[in-house]
Amino acid sequence: MATQLTSAGPGRRAPHGGRHRTEPYIVRDSAPVTLTGLTAKVVLLGLAAGIAVWAAFPLVEARAWAGLAILAGTTAAIFYLYLTRRHVPAKYLVPGTLLLIAFQIFPILYTASTAFTNFGDGHRGNKAEAIVAIQTASVTQVPGSTEYALAVATTGDPATGPLVFLVTDPATRAVYAGNAAGLRALPEGEVTVNSAGKVTAARGYTVLDAGQASARSAEITAFAVPTPGGAIRSSGLSRAYEGKATREYAEACDCVRDTATGRTWTADEGAGAFVAADGERLAQGWKVGVGLANFSRVLTDSTISGPFLRTLLWNVAFAVGSVAATFALGLLCALALHTPRMRGRALYRVLLILPYAMPSFAMLLVWRDLFNTDFGLVNRLFGLDVDWLGGVWSARLAVVLVQMWLGFPYMFLVATGALQAIPRELTEASTVDGAGPWQSFRRVTLPLLMVALTPLLISSFAFNFNNFNAVYLTTEGGPFPADNPTAGATDLLITYTFRLAFGAAGAQYGFAAAISVFIFAIVALLSAVSFRRTRRQEELYA
Amino acid sequence: MRTVPLRHAVAAGAVAFALFPILFVLSAALNPRGTLSSTELLPTGLSLENFDRLLSETRFASWFANTMLIAGLASAAAVFLGALAAYAFSRMRFRGRRTGLLALLLIQMFPQFLAIVTIFLMFSTVTELWPAVGFNTPWGLVLLYLGGALGVNTWLMKGFLDTLPRELDESATIDGATHAQVFFQIILPLVAPILAVTGLLVFIATVNEFLIANVFLTDTGSKTLSVGMYGLISGERNNNFGVFCAGTLLTAVPTVLVFQFLQRYIVSGLTAGAVKG
The missing domain is CATH 1.10.3720.10 (MetI-like)
Structure with missing residues (x-):
């Protein structure tokens, strides 16, 4: 994301570039350094450094060291380039080229590299994610399942933001927030719970009202919070249950077994899917390299x-x-x-x-x-x-x-x-x-x-x-x-x-x-x- | 000149071809019934009801403001970045120059809509790390558009820079000007007409861009005109046709104004001034 550096610098000057007698901002080769040129250079490089520091904080927080290294390297390269007297053509080409690499070349290369995989619906994530998805999808309510009071919330816009289930344990009245990543306990001071045990407000979340929730009922029905051995799913818009997964992954045979029917699907690493003996595939697979198969299919x-x-x-x-x-x-x-x-x-x-x-x-x-x-x-x-x-x-x-x-x-x-x-x-x-x-x-x-x-x-x-x-x-x-x-x-x-x-x-x-x-x-x-x-x-x- | 009547005939024929679909859109926008099937080529009524519905029932005003901000920023920055690169490609000789020029042309040829999936994944991460330039912000979209700042526009500008005699900048260099002074004080003023043309082209392309903006801007208030208006007729095609056409006309207004504003630069001509002597 280091590209922001350059675009924010010279880019903003563009509206004036053509008409004002703009001062040079790049180092001179032979002529004496002018005041305007020096000022412009100091201001722009200062701006670049400022943006780099601004961009660095979230990277440090997210522990994205590779991203941070790219940011630091790019910033250093920019400083070197505009402080040296050499590489004159690069001074003119680098601003546009950085943006080109980040937003065109990289997406194109990444896209082209997916041509050698089976990436697509049913083959999006890795194998572990596929196993979680299979188990979560097979959850059914069994006698003795825990019933929770449910409040549907979001961290974003009520109409489009990501869904979160705020569930209250009936026995302990402890409140948990759950999404596709799993359950997380919420501290008591941050939530307001009504007499029925339903959460009415929670810090950092927007609780959907009945109208907003029913507008997204299809999404809510499909939503599942994985738990060890099963998942929490909604039953209507105000109740949720923790069901048991009927399909379980067994590491010993590297296969998925249906506990109700006894049927098994064995992992096929070449196809990125679990396949039964008769060739039936489970819908949830994972992304694997398939070599030139996609290309030969065209021909x-x-x-x-x-x-x-x-x-x-x-x-x-x-x-x-x-x-x-x-x-x-x-x-x-x-x-x-x-x-x-x-x-x-x-x-x-x-x-x-x-x-x-x-x-x-x-x-x-x-x-x-x-x-x-x-x-x-x-x-x-x-x-x-x-x-x-x-x-x-x-x-x-x-x-x-x-x-x-x-x-x-x-x-x-x-x-x-x-x-x-x-x-x-x-x-x-x-x-x-x-x-x-x-x-x-x-x-x-x-x-x-x-x-x-x-x-x-x-x-x-x-x-x-x-x-x-x-x-x-x-x-x-x-x-x-x-x-x-x-x-x-x-x-x-x-x-x-x-x-x-x-x-x-x-x-x-x-x-x-x-x-x-x-x-x-x-x-x-x-x-x-x-x-x-x-x-x-x-x-x-x- | 004896060719003048012929010139008028050609121009008038082309104008007729250019205008008749627009006339139809105008007629539909003024049509009080506002449906596709009841619209004729010439306006049958004079009702502003469609415009009224457009402004009261949709977020047209904020779509309009977003579009102007995004297209204005993107075109200004793209022209500047493109001019910098064109100057290097036209006036300097360096290793990889020919390859670089060819690469710029080739990159444009990859079917872009497939990269949409990648761009979406990429900006999901950006939105988490830097929400200020993430989804639903104009700044992120402008940055994304600037990825294409070097491309066919660089070619366009390089072509015109090539037609400027090198003696101009050579003599300035002999007089002690730096490469930056040559660029800002000699080249840029001379190529103002082509900067204007390029700016106009980028502006229009940005206003019309739909595929990326549609993925990028999902909040109703942050949408651009193309995304917002597409939503108008994706469901109710026949009934919303009048409102859609009203929006189409209003969308065209800023582009026409920009063209009007830049026209004197375009018409002033590249060779009319200093280069000719």
């Missing part, structure tokens, strides 16, 4: 590999089509307005930029309604009766059209900026040399534009390649062929993956991560190829 499972290629082809076509359509229209508009002789340019600019100013997620949902067969505006406006999102090619056309509407103002903006950066002398010179407007555009303006814009086009391609919202909020991947409800005609790899991994079968993050790695490899490869071509272009024109 060998015919229900996945079959549609994969078809989806990939459409995906490439969609990304190329979207970039081409938005760039063509955006550039056309930018060229049309790129003359001082035209009246109303400012007005046109404002109007053309409007689609970009509208919130895109909202407009995607609006567009879906515009393409509605019965009361959609597109059909009403042109007197058509087309089931736009129901036909394979009309749906594909619609998706690209919507993307063109959303994306062309961006291309218009960057193309306008790039056009303004091209010195007018160049086109003027080519006109003097006898070139027509088309020739001078084709031979002078366009090549120069492409030097500045090709990286953006590649990046736009990568964005559209994974443009989840554009498909998910409009067609949801449909229309679907009758024989395969998992791969629709407008599905991109990412929406297809989303449905496979998070769909009806529950979350399978490990498998989804494996497909993501494939997607990443494909996009990176396609981009790298176009990037090499840009490089050649750059050498040609730069």
Whole structure:
């Protein structure tokens, strides 16, 4: 979390950076040290040190020594970097890079590493947690179970905060607070108990009233506080009982046994689950490494590999089509307005930029309604009766059209900026040399534009390649062929993956991560190829 | 110029294409019945009932304030961080420069929504340790967004910095300016137009960001516009359509204003001033 240091420092100065004659804050190489520069440096490094100290206290309290070491190391590195006269490029790159590492690279690497595990619903924690979950879930009320008075409380917001059971022992009137971690006795002075034995107030907890509790009754019913040999569960909203677990883990056989039926499930370390002799698995498993199984499943499972290629082809076509359509229209508009002789340019600019100013997620949902067969505006406006999102090619056309509407103002903006950066002398010179407007555009303006814009086009391609919202909020991947409800005609790899991994079968993050790695490899490869071509272009024109 | 009528025709056609869905949203927002099925392209009524419902029945005002704070901070900081990096990439030669640039482009290509699970786990820890930058705080979300400050924007700015003649900063260096003075006093004022464009792009992207904000902000009062408004129609689509469109229009207002405010920088042109001579 050391990244806060830098962002809080230079980041806050950003609004003034461009316009004020801001003093330099980085050490000079050769020129004498100025007062403003020195002051700024002292203030910013002081701020960084202050934030580091602030961030260190909770780490010490939580005994997170590794985190503390990273914090100390990063802070020391920052001080070294901005006090030395060497490593000038790093002075400019480090602030953004630290944030990049913490919030992009680390999550991506962590996600990619889950591709080699079975992480997902039923395989979240470790084996011990799975055993506790199995025992807790099997708890039933047996004769002689202790009955407690229950008050449901939370440590946070009454509607969403984490639940806590405040239970009163009927015999001793001692009060305990219980959550998924277990029971904890509360000191007598911190709780108020009414005559029925129910807790009405406790320091550090908000007791839910009847309305708040019944709004979360499903959560409360599922909630269980593990105890040795069983768990405390609710029975209604004001009583709780300590039941016995019918399923118990035995270390000797490394298996779970059901005391009622005598059935056993043996631990399978390869699959991360308890498996019975007939192959039945318990729902609560644990996270284990599965090697390349997720990857080979993509290639060998015919229900996945079959549609994969078809989806990939459409995906490439969609990304190329979207970039081409938005760039063509955006550039056309930018060229049309790129003359001082035209009246109303400012007005046109404002109007053309409007689609970009509208919130895109909202407009995607609006567009879906515009393409509605019965009361959609597109059909009403042109007197058509087309089931736009129901036909394979009309749906594909619609998706690209919507993307063109959303994306062309961006291309218009960057193309306008790039056009303004091209010195007018160049086109003027080519006109003097006898070139027509088309020739001078084709031979002078366009090549120069492409030097500045090709990286953006590649990046736009990568964005559209994974443009989840554009498909998910409009067609949801449909229309679907009758024989395969998992791969629709407008599905991109990412929406297809989303449905496979998070769909009806529950979350399978490990498998989804494996497909993501494939997607990443494909996009990176396609981009790298176009990037090499840009490089050649750059050498040609730069 | 004989091409001017043609230019007007192209621009007018594009404007028509750009505006008709917006006109529909406007019409729905003013539609007194407030449903999707009763909305025409041109407004059929002039009722502010949808706006009234939006402001009285939802926490729209606080969503709006949150969004402005988050998008404003994130775009300002991202532009500054991006400009710093672009300066290094454009003007300095160092080991790993080409690799770094390529890496920035490649990192953007990983499907981000899957990293959501990781980000959630990560910020669960952060919320425990430092609640001030944890879930439901604008500061944490801004930090998270700044993870993407270096990326395509760096490319955009580097591209424009590359078009500035190096003689400008070389002569300043000869006159005794440090690299920091060159950056703050020579480069930044010259690239003000591209800073404006980049700031606008980041601002818009932040206002529209939904996936991460939806995980990050769960308290009704801390939500941003995109998260709050999505909640409006996730259940009652047809009936809340008018209210939703009213919210859509109000969401667009600050973006349009920011664009208006920055337009003179954009239009002032990169080469109109010092660079040209």
